[in-house]
Amino acid sequence: xxxxxxxxxxxxxxxxxxxxxxxxxxxxxxxxxxxxxxxxxxxxxxxxxxxxxxxxxxxxxxxxxxxxxxxxxxxxxxxxxxxxxxxxxxxxxxxxxxxxxxxxxxxxxxxxx
Amino acid sequence: xxxxxxxxxxxxxxxxxxxxxxxxxxxxxxxxxxxxxxxxxxxxxxxxxxxxxxxxxxxxxxxxxxxxxxxxxxxxxxxxxxxxxxxxxxxxxxxxxxxxxxxxxxxxxxxxxxxxx
Numbered sequence: 261x262x263x264x265x266x267x268x269x270x271x272x273x274x275x276x277x278x279x280x281x282x283x284x285x286x287x288x289x290x291x292x293x294x295x296x297x298x299x300x301x302x303x304x305x306x307x308x309x310x311x312x313x314x315x316x317x318x319x320x321x322x323x324x325x326x327x328x329x330x331x332x333x334x335x336x337x338x339x340x341x342x343x344x345x346x347x348x349x350x351x352x353x354x355x356x357x358x359x360x361x362x363x364x365x366x367x368x369x370x371x372x373x
Numbered sequence: 374x375x376x377x378x379x380x381x382x383x384x385x386x387x388x389x390x391x392x393x394x395x396x397x398x399x400x401x402x403x404x405x406x407x408x409x410x411x412x413x414x415x416x417x418x419x420x421x422x423x424x425x426x427x428x429x430x431x432x433x434x435x436x437x438x439x440x441x442x443x444x445x446x447x448x449x450x451x452x453x454x455x456x457x458x459x460x461x462x463x464x465x466x467x468x469x470x471x472x473x474x475x476x477x478x479x480x481x482x483x484x485x486x487x488x489x490x
Contacts, residue, residue, distance in 0.1 A: 264416075300482075301482070302462070302480050302481065302482040302483050303417075303462070303480040303483075305478075350416055350417070352417075359405040359422070359424040359466065361407050361409075361419040361422060361466075362417075362419075362478060363419070364409075364416035364417045364418070365416050366414075366415055366416045367415070367416050
């Protein structure tokens with residue numbers, strides 16, 4: 261299995277609080293991604309990174325920010341959490357070569373009350 | 374725009390039944406094609422892939438053939454087991470666009486499979 265660790269695995273917090281999710285990889289892959297998974301919507305891309313300090317928005321980036329200061333770590337921050345951000349969040353990594361799949365972490369279940 | 378259409382679920386089968394989950398895509402190029410599987414409480418895992426027309430991907434008894442003429446990548450298994458109960462995602466990897474620095478995976482909505490003993 262690809263070395264991807266997401267932390268925390270579960271979190272419950274209140275509306276308006278800041279939340280940071282961490283993704284750590286040991287594969288030295290260039291690309292890292294954050295997705296959210298919600299019933300009826302499948303997987304939706306929030307942000308991705310194509311290198312240290314290089315990030316870009318996905319289709320549902322509003323309300324989220326990311327940072328990548330090291331190859332192995334990709335942080336997702338909810339500056340002021342809202343109930344609509346209750347979801348399961350997945351980190352993924354991939355290499356910079358054609359035809360290679362993504363590898364996924366086990367997810368973080370985030371509940372915002 | 375680019376998109377994936379996947380068979381609606383849930384799909385419920387008896388053990389040893391034949392499985393087909395349909396997947397078609399629209400894309401301007403010739404994407405690599407992937408099937409992922411998600412077991413309860415886990416992340417997505419690569420099940421199989423095909424990178425060019427007429428390629429057949431296979432793994433764990435599952436197969437899918439890249440059909441360029443019909444832009445399809447249907448997943449099949451001849452005899453399902455209870456342990457195959459999971460959600461299956463079709464995911465083309467589209468060629469990068471002009472402003473896209475990332476690998477452009479497009480995920481279908483997923484098809485939930487339940488296999489009964």
